[in-house]
Amino acid sequence: MDVRKDVVSLWNEAFGDTEEEISLFLSIVNEENLITRVEDGRVVSQLFLLEGNVVDGKKSTPAYYLYAAATLKAYRGRGIMGELISEAVEKAKREGKGYILLLPGEEWLYSYYERFGFRPLCKSLLCESHGENITVPKESDYSHFVHGENVYSYAEKLYSEPDYEIMKTENGSAIYSVKDGAVTVKEWKKSPLVSEIKKKTECGKVYARLPLNTDAKGKCTVVNHGVILPLRDELPENVYLDYTLD
Numbered sequence: 001m002d003v004r005k006d007v008v009s010l011w012n013e014a015f016g017d018t019e020e021e022i023s024l025f026l027s028i029v030n031e032e033n034l035i036t037r038v039e040d041g042r043v044v045s046q047l048f049l050l051e052g053n054v055v056d057g058k059k060s061t062p063a064y065y066l067y068a069a070a071t072l073k074a075y076r077g078r079g080i081m082g083e084l085i086s087e088a089v090e091k092a093k094r095e096g097k098g099y100i101l102l103l104p105g106e107e108w109l110y111s112y113y114e115r116f117g118f119r120p121l122c123k124s125l126l127c128e129s130h131g132e133n134i135t136v137p138k139e140s141d142y143s144h145f146v147h148g149e150n151v152y153s154y155a156e157k158l159y160s161e162p163d164y165e166i167m168k169t170e171n172g173s174a175i176y177s178v179k180d181g182a183v184t185v186k187e188w189k190k191s192p193l194v195s196e197i198k199k200k201t202e203c204g205k206v207y208a209r210l211p212l213n214t215d216a217k218g219k220c221t222v223v224n225h226g227v228i229l230p231l232r233d234e235l236p237e238n239v240y241l242d243y244t245l246d
Contacts, residue, residue, distance in 0.1 A: 003036070006043035014070035024157055025068075028150040033064075035087050037071075037080050045071040045080040049088055050151060054099050054228075056143040056236050061098035064088070065145065067245065069102070085116050089229070098233040101145050103226045103244045113227050122226030122239050128219040129206040134194050135215040142211040143236040147243055155187055155243050167193055167200070178203060185209070187243045211240045 004026065011022045029048055037045040047069035053060045066088060071081050092100055101122065104110050110120055122145075127134060152173075156166055159175045164186060167174050172191030177184050183201055185192045185208035192208045209225060210216065226241045 001038070001041055001043075003043060007034070007036075007046055010043055010046055010070055010072055011068060013072060015068070021158060025154060028154045035084050035091070037084060039075065044075040045084055047081075047084050047088060049091070049100075050147060052145055052147045052151075052242070054101070054143060054145050054236065054239055055139070057140055061233055062095075063097050063099040063101060063145065064092050065147065065241075066100055066102035082116065089116075089231070093231050097231055099231060099239075100229045101226055101239065101241065103241060103246055105246070107224070110224060110227060116229065118227035118229045119235060120224050120226075121228050121235060121237070122224070122241050123212060123222055124209045124225040124240055125212060125214055125216060125220045126223045127208055127210055127214070127216045127221075129194050129198070129208070129216070130204060130218060133217040134192075134208075134210065136191055136194075137211055137213050137215075139190060142213055142240055143238060144211070144240040145242050151243060151245070152189065155245060158245075159186060167197060169193060169196060181205070182207065187245075189242060212238055 008019055008022050011017060033049040035047050036043045048067045050065040050067055052063055052065050054063045069081060088100065104113060155175060164175050164177050172189055172193055174188040174193045174197060175186045176197055177186060178201055181203050182205040183197050183203045185197065185206065192210065194206050194208055198206050212222070226244070228235065228239055
């Protein structure tokens with residue numbers, strides 16, 4: 001059985017990504033962090049666990065980000081994914097992780113993951129900025145999930161030109177797209193660089209997801225942006241997800 005071939009095929013059916021994009025991701029993942037179910041001689045369900053930390057002030061707790069969970073259409077509705085999630089939870093507990101986090105692909109999936117103990121405590125502000133009206137808090141002032149450096153490198157390769165642009169400064173980094181005179185910040189680390197991107201692109205609007213305690217005077221809406229499962233620690237009030245890779 002060719003596990004890699006099966007994973008690529010399953011991923012493609014579930015998410016529509018190309019083999020090149022999937023292979024890029026597989027090149028950064030530890031095989032021990034891939035959990036699968038094999039039936040009829042092939043991989044029919046899978047999920048990945050990405051290493052990271054939940055940072056809350058000066059406290060940093062090791063955690064997993066659950067990613068690319070999928071089951072072949074012909075095998076859905078049989079509880080297979082629930083069993084894989086249970087395996088992931090046991091693995092995380094054995095390794096002393098404090099949390100598992102993930103971003104559900106659809107709104108209805110929030111209730112699905114809540115059945116396994118996940119809580120919708122990864123809310124964020126979806127903001128529209130028309131000027132210098134957003135002040136993002138310091139990283140030490142809000143709880144957030146931080147990936148390993150390999151994930152950031154992967155994202156920068158995945159979100160490449162011509163669809164996306166990358167900006168890096170000493171204050172932070174951001175991956176963004178420009179369409180119809182508006183900028184959408186896809187992913188960001190340390191700072192979304194809203195004013196810098198606005199100046200560079202000369203666009204009138206910038207859309208970005210931001211921590212709940214952001215001082216934003218533009219049009220902002222609180223949105224669900226992930227769930228968290230506590231394994232051994234108390235739940236933070238809210239955790240902002242770093243790169244979501246959605």
